[in-house]
Amino acid sequence: MVSLSRGGKVYFQRIRDLREDADKTQIEIAAMLNMQRSVYRRYELGEREIPVWAVIKLAYYYKTSTDYILGQTNKR
Numbered sequence: 001m002v003s004l005s006r007g008g009k010v011y012f013q014r015i016r017d018l019r020e021d022a023d024k025t026q027i028e029i030a031a032m033l034n035m036q037r038s039v040y041r042r043y044e045l046g047e048r049e050i051p052v053w054a055v056i057k058l059a060y061y062y063k064t065s066t067d068y069i070l071g072q073t074n075k076r
Contacts, residue, residue, distance in 0.1 A: 010071025011055070012046035018062045018069070019044075033057060 019029050030040035033054055042048035059066045067073045 011050060011069050012044050014069050014071065015050070015058060016044045018058070018064065022062065029058075029061075032061060 019026070026040055026044065027037050030037040033040060035054075039048070043050045043054070055066050055069055059069055064076050065073065068076050
């Protein structure tokens with residue numbers, strides 16, 4: 001799991017922004033991650049910590065860095 005302590009909870013806003021910028025639904029991204037929408041929704045709301053494998057897969061999908069998703073940089 002990815003810790004929330006260092007970058008705060010920046011990642012949940014970033015994954016939502018990336019999804020919306022790509023004009024994708026939570027259902028589409030959840031399917032790409034092979035999970036239920038309800039689980040993915042909790043990541044976007046910051047209710048659940050996102051697993052490292054999901055951060056990596058999202059970074060690859062959105063063609064960005066894991067550092068950007070986790071709030072360690074503002075460079076996309």
